[in-house]
Amino acid sequence: MSHSVELQNVGMAFGQTRAVSNVSFTVEGGEFFSILGPSGCGKTTILRMIAGFLEPTEGRILIGGRDMRGLGPDRRPTAMIFQSLALFPLMPVWENIAFGLEARGVSKAERRKKAEELLKLVALEGYGDRMPGELSGGQRQRVAIARALAVEPQVLLLDEPLSALDLKLRQHMRAELRALQKRTGVTFIYITHDQSEALAMSDRVAVMSEGVLQQVGAPRELYDNPVTPFVARFVGETNVVEGRIAAVENGITSVDTAYGPLRGRAVANLAPGMPARLYVRPEALEHKGQGANKLTATIERIDFEGAFALAHGRLEDGRPLIASIPSTELNQAPAVGARVSFVFREANAVVLPDG
Amino acid sequence: MAELFRRFGGGLGTLFLALVAVWLAGMVLAPNLTMIDYALRPNLPPAEIGGQRDVYSLDNILYLANESVHRAIFFKTVWASALVTFITLVVCYPIAFWLAQRATPGQAAVVILALTIPFWINEVLRTLAWYILLAFRGPLNALLLVIGIIDEPVRWYGDIGVLAGMTYAYILFMLFPIYNAIESLDRSQLEAARDLGASVWRTHWRIVIPHSKAGIATGCVFTFMLAAGSYVAPALLGSPGSRWFTEIIYNWFFEGGDWNRGAAYALVLLVLCLAVVLVTLKLARVNLTDVAK
Numbered sequence: 001m002s003h004s005v006e007l008q009n010v011g012m013a014f015g016q017t018r019a020v021s022n023v024s025f026t027v028e029g030g031e032f033f034s035i036l037g038p039s040g041c042g043k044t045t046i047l048r049m050i051a052g053f054l055e056p057t058e059g060r061i062l063i064g065g066r067d068m069r070g071l072g073p074d075r076r077p078t079a080m081i082f083q084s085l086a087l088f089p090l091m092p093v094w095e096n097i098a099f100g101l102e103a104r105g106v107s108k109a110e111r112r113k114k115a116e117e118l119l120k121l122v123a124l125e126g127y128g129d130r131m132p133g134e135l136s137g138g139q140r141q142r143v144a145i146a147r148a149l150a151v152e153p154q155v156l157l158l159d160e161p162l163s164a165l166d167l168k169l170r171q172h173m174r175a176e177l178r179a180l181q182k183r184t185g186v187t188f189i190y191i192t193h194d195q196s197e198a199l200a201m202s203d204r205v206a207v208m209s210e211g212v213l214q215q216v217g218a219p220r221e222l223y224d225n226p227v228t229p230f231v232a233r234f235v236g237e238t239n240v241v242e243g244r245i246a247a248v249e250n251g252i253t254s255v256d257t258a259y260g261p262l263r264g265r266a267v268a269n270l271a272p273g274m275p276a277r278l279y280v281r282p283e284a285l286e287h288k289g290q291g292a293n294k295l296t297a298t299i300e301r302i303d304f305e306g307a308f309a310l311a312h313g314r315l316e317d318g319r320p321l322i323a324s325i326p327s328t329e330l331n332q333a334p335a336v337g338a339r340v341s342f343v344f345r346e347a348n349a350v351v352l353p354d355g
Numbered sequence: 356m357a358e359l360f361r362r363f364g365g366g367l368g369t370l371f372l373a374l375v376a377v378w379l380a381g382m383v384l385a386p387n388l389t390m391i392d393y394a395l396r397p398n399l400p401p402a403e404i405g406g407q408r409d410v411y412s413l414d415n416i417l418y419l420a421n422e423s424v425h426r427a428i429f430f431k432t433v434w435a436s437a438l439v440t441f442i443t444l445v446v447c448y449p450i451a452f453w454l455a456q457r458a459t460p461g462q463a464a465v466v467i468l469a470l471t472i473p474f475w476i477n478e479v480l481r482t483l484a485w486y487i488l489l490a491f492r493g494p495l496n497a498l499l500l501v502i503g504i505i506d507e508p509v510r511w512y513g514d515i516g517v518l519a520g521m522t523y524a525y526i527l528f529m530l531f532p533i534y535n536a537i538e539s540l541d542r543s544q545l546e547a548a549r550d551l552g553a554s555v556w557r558t559h560w561r562i563v564i565p566h567s568k569a570g571i572a573t574g575c576v577f578t579f580m581l582a583a584g585s586y587v588a589p590a591l592l593g594s595p596g597s598r599w600f601t602e603i604i605y606n607w608f609f610e611g612g613d614w615n616r617g618a619a620y621a622l623v624l625l626v627l628c629l630a631v632v633l634v635t636l637k638l639a640r641v642n643l644t645d646v647a648k
Contacts, residue, residue: 053546073550086547090565099561100551151551 002029002187003064003077003154005050011058012045012211019045022059023213025206027189029064029154032181034190034198037208038234043191044159046208050189051157052076064154079153081161085144087132093143094119094128100151118146122180138169145180155187162197174201195235199223207231225267229352232279237310239285239321241278241295242354245270253351258317263293264349275354282310284348285323287334291343297321298339309333313340387625393618415619425603425620432600433627435514436582439521440529443578444571446522447529452563454530455537456545474527482587485520489592516592517599521582528581529574536570537563572639579635580628600624 005027012020020042027033035043048054050061052073061068068076079100088096095102097118098111106114112128119125122142132140141161148156158177162170178201181188192198198205199219207214207222209230215222226232233240243257253266255278264278285295297313302325309330313321323342325333334340360368395411403409419425454463473481488495489511496508511519540563548558564571589599604624607617636642 051550053550073546074552078550080547080550082543082547084541084543086541086543088544088547088562091561099548099553102561103548103551103553103557147547147551 002185004029004062005033005155005187005189006062006065007046007050007059008062009059010046010049010056010061012042012049012054013057018211020049020056020211023208023211024059025213025216027155027187027204029187030185032178032188032190032201032203034192034202034205035208036192036195036198036205036235038193040210041208042211043193043208045211047080047157047159047189047191050155051078051080077154078157079148079151079155080157081144081148081159083159083161083163085140085161087140087143087147089132092129092131093124093135096132096143097128097146097150099147104151114150115146118150121149121183122146137165138173141165141173142176145177149184149186153186155189156181158188158190160191160193162192163194170197177201199235207234209234224350225265226279226350226352227267229277229279229354232350232352237282237322237324238279239282239295241280243276243278245272245274245276245351247272252346255351259295259315261292262295262349263346264351265347267350268352270351270353276351277354278349278351280344280349282322282324283308284344285321285342286344287311287323287325287340287342288332289343291345293346293349294341294343295321296339296341297323299334299336301336302333304330311340390618390621390625393615394622395619396615398613398615415616416623418616419620419623425600428598428603429600429623432583432624435517435599436579439518439525439582440575440578442518443522443525443529444575447526447533447574448571451530451533452537452559455534456540456542470527470530478524479587479591481524482520482591485516485523485588486591489516489519510594512592513594513597516594517589517597520588520592521585524585524588525578525581528577532570532573532577533567534570536567540566568639569641572635572641576632576635579631583624583628583631 007023007025010020010023011018023042023046035046037043045054049056050063050068052068052071052075055069063077073080088099091099094112094115097115098106101111101114115128116125119128122145124139124142124146127135127139127143132143135143144161145156162173162177165173174197177188177190190198190201199222202219204216204218205222206216207230214228215226215231217225222231222235226235232238241255241257241259241262243255243262246254246256246261248254248266248270251266252263253270253276254261254263255276257278262278264280270276280295295315297315299311299313301312303310303312304327306327308324308326311323311325311334313323315321321342356372359371362368363371394415395413396409397412397414399406399409419429450466454466458466487493490496491508491510495511496505499505500508544562544566545558548562553561584601585599586601586605589597589602593599593602600620601624604617604620607613607620611617
């Protein structure tokens with residue numbers, strides 16, 4: 001079993017600027033764990049603190065139960081895959097992969113053998129003598145992974161390594177990374193700003209915003225039960241309706257809004273009279289259904305996205321509303337300009353305190 | 356060339372080309388051809404120039420080959436210039452690396468300014484400053500005596516003085532090419548090397564030096580040529596025992612009155628410098644065009 005990574009009240013300040021505040025979470029050994037957030041949210045700072053390039057100004061980081069304070073990146077059981085990949089352009093592929101072994105004084109024959117094994121693992125057999133510049137983006141990606149795995153790390157840290165690839169290749173590499181992680185059993189900590197990437201690959205995801213940890217959970221949990229407004233808006237598309245709590249019972253909240261009373265699940269502690277917002281996903285809105293939980297909008301346009309279409313409408317007071325329609329039902333879709341009532345089930349909406 | 360005409364039109368384009376041609380012919384080709392011409396002719400009284408005895412031969416160059424003192428000074432100049440180059444490289448590489456990869460923009464600006472300011476004054480005056488510093492009763496001896504490192508003043512003029520003066524004089528010619536080369540190195544490569552467990556030495560040997568090879572070769576070529584052709588530092592900071600080949604050339608021209616032999620000696624020095632440049636570039640596998648950049 002690979003090492004776990006534990007952050008205890010970790011904070012980081014660069015002079016007056018605070019990058020990370022009081023972050024605690026535990027990544028289990030062998031887990032594929034993502035840190036998700038917009039750029040500038042502190043996720044890269046966290047990764048660099050785990051790698052040892054930065055020393056946290058507060059709190060501690062434990063890897064495999066051992067406090068990492070004072071240990072540089074060369075002395076931690078981690079290996080990092082950089083956003084730029086940072087392959088050594090003047091070394092052939094096999095020397096790139098074996099560089100960590102070279103630094104450990106392994107003999108040349110042994111290094112070559114290990115490099116060939118790793119090339120096989122990442123499906124690049126026969127590429128050992130090429131130069132990195134002669135490889136495609138996806139191949140370079142795999143060389144970077146092989147180079148990091150060569151030092152047999154307990155924890156692999158990945159800093160948005162797929163961001164430079166085109167969409168098809170990115171989707172392919174996601175699957176490959178995931179498979180590789182399962183095969184090697186190494187703990188993966190993956191940084192990304194792309195929520196679909198995080199949801200698709202990870203066992204669990206930590207969502208960050210402005211240096212503060214918002215929520216840690218499995219992808220479904222983040223999507224279905226966001227605990228902060230940031231998570232509700234950042235993970236997936238959503239519609240937001242402002243209002244005031246009317247009543248709470250059995251975990252279902254009734255919210256008084258400008259469009260009448262609406263009901264949804266109460267995720268956090270709520271009391272009548274509190275300002276609150278109701279979040280409902282585009283796919284939870286049905287234009288053919290009947291019921292009390294209803295939002296009425298005028299359709300402005302329908303964007304075809306492939307598997308589904310997004311109907312963009314305006315509520316009575318001009319606020320936007322997005323509903324998704326499966327492509328198989330597009331022939332029954334409402335016409336542009338029509339006034340349509342969208343209903344949703346209370347189990348599919350979430351109510352969070354305002355703020 | 357077509358680009359030049361397209362951009363500036365026929366008249367202006369032709370003018371630019373003509374200016375470059377005149378400059379090359381008048382400032383580069385003509386003096387060098389004249390020097391070769393002089394080098395291969397004997398030194399004759401004015402009446403005999405163009406006469407029977409005025410024929411081309413290698414006599415002046417052979418004279419250097421057979422004159423053991425001059426020959427020794429020539430080879431000493433070669434290896435001493437190589438030593439100056441090596442010392443300058445050892446001094447400049449860490450500074451260049453620090454400036455390019457570690458210093459904050461503020462620190463880099465201050466250090467580069469401090470290194471550049473002395474070069475605003477003339478080379479002779481700069482060398483004169485070293486002349487004062489290294490004097491027998493000068494500040495360096497005084498300081499070392501006070502600290503107690505030496506018991507009596509040291510005569511610095513000579514090999515040490517020349518080495519110090521030249522290293523100082525050519526620092527920037529070594530520093531900037533290396534700095535430019537190292538600056539273009541992606542910092543994440545250094546981090547990746549460290550993350551993979553490489554020591555500082557290995558990171559430099561395997562990553563930084565190969566990356567900055569062209570800059571290092573350029574700096575070495577510049578420094579070697581300047582050192583081999585240097586006159587001021589050996590003249591001011593040297594001693595009779597540390598004569599430089601350029602001083603011999605000077606003597607043939609202005610004291611010996613034998614321009615032909617002086618030209619022959621200068622030609623040998625020029626050929627040597629060219630050879631060193633080409634061999635260095637070959638060894639470093641760098642193109643001449645990379646150096647020009």
